[in-house]
Amino acid sequence: MHSPTLRVRPFKFEDVNAFSVTYSWNKDAEDNDHLEVFPKGGAFPSTKMLTLYRTSDFEVDAFYTHPEQLPKGTDHKIAHWKITGVEVPEGSDSATVKVKVRNDPSGFFTIESAYIVEEKEFKELVEKDPPAEGEEEAEPEYKIVKKLVKTKDLQVAYSGHALPEKELAELLEKEFKMVADDKLVAETEDRKNALEEYIYELRGKLEDQYKDFASEQERETLSKKLMDTEEWLYEDGYDAKKAKYIAKYEELASIGNLIKGRYMQKQQELKDKLRSKQEAASMAKMAEKLAASRGEKKDTEGDVKMEDQLD
Structure with missing residues (x-):
């Protein structure tokens, strides 16, 4: 018995404003001086366009519509x-200003841009039905249309609870420096640990795996360098810089890698020798099977054996 399939309706999550927000301005040639732009419960991000009629520079404020609810x-x-x-266009009483306000994805209320628009006239081709068969195509006709065109961008200067731009830039610079310092400390510690691990690893292998691949003089020289580096690491080099740890590591590796290279070469030779031996054994076994199969084939074809001829 199959259990019934449940279907769930599609759903989505939306961010909504907890409080209404109003934008206001010093009244000029407009009919009012404020507008509730982003109502309570409205989804965001959201962008709205305000149209104002101005004769000079102006200021805009954003505030919560109902302070008692905060x-x-x-x-x-x-x-x-x-x-x-x-700037008021020539022949006009005021400039038509478009103010683009936004409730951004982070929930902040901003003015993204402001600019002046003017009504301009354009010639536009009049669309006509195609001529009927046998009729001549009429001369094109044009009509004058009026459209709003952006003519000038305005400067928008913000002030509010956020830090001034210069102070914010200085703090960000300090933050980036602290992040870089922390990264350098971590990388320095990593290089220090890598050097310590390499000392122990190389010393152990020098007495075991690498023993037959280094001359007595090389073992003595490298052993002394390992001891000296270990003492330096726990004394003068305890708080050394990253570059110093790298230099010490490379100094040891310049000798250690030579010995390691000989060891790896020998291991590769042994692997190649073993592979050749395995391949030879495999070929011999294959030849043996091939010979056996040929003998069986002759017997099935009725070959006469020597013993039968003597009888």
Whole structure:
């Protein structure tokens, strides 16, 4: 008996605002001086466009619409911006300014950009039905259309609870330096440990695996260097720099690798010899089987044996 299959409806997670947020500005040629842009429960990230009519530079504030709903001690003011560079087009009473505001993926409320737009006239081809069969194609006709075109970007300067840009840059620089320092400390410790491990490993192999692959003078020289390096490591070299550990390691390896190379060469020769022996045995066994199969084939074809002829 099969259990019934359960189907689950598709679902998704959305981030929503816990509090409503309003943007306000010093009123100029607009009908109002504020607008609740991001309502409570609204999903984010979200981008909105405000259209303002300005005769000069202006300022914008963002704040929580209902301060009484905020947790105790929370400042209802979110951010403040100064927007400069406003120029009224010739023949107009005010400049049409587009302000792009955003509730970004991190939940911050920002002004991404601000710019002036002007209404411009463009000639646009009038679309017509294709001529019927036998009719001549009519001359193209154009109409004048008006469109809003961006004419100038404005400067947006932020101030709020965040650190000033210069101070933030200085702190970030300090943070990056601390990260680099920590990384250097870790890498230095790794090189120190690698040197210590190499001393013990090489000393052990020099008395065992590498014993027959180093001359007496090489063993004496290397043993002394290992002892001297070990003493240095626990005394003057305890707090040495990364480059010093690397140099000491390479000094030992310059001799150790020569001896290791001879050992590895001998091991390879033994492996090659064993492989050749195995291949020869395999070939002999194959030849033996081939000869046996040929003998059986002759018997089945009715070959007369010598004993039968003598009888």
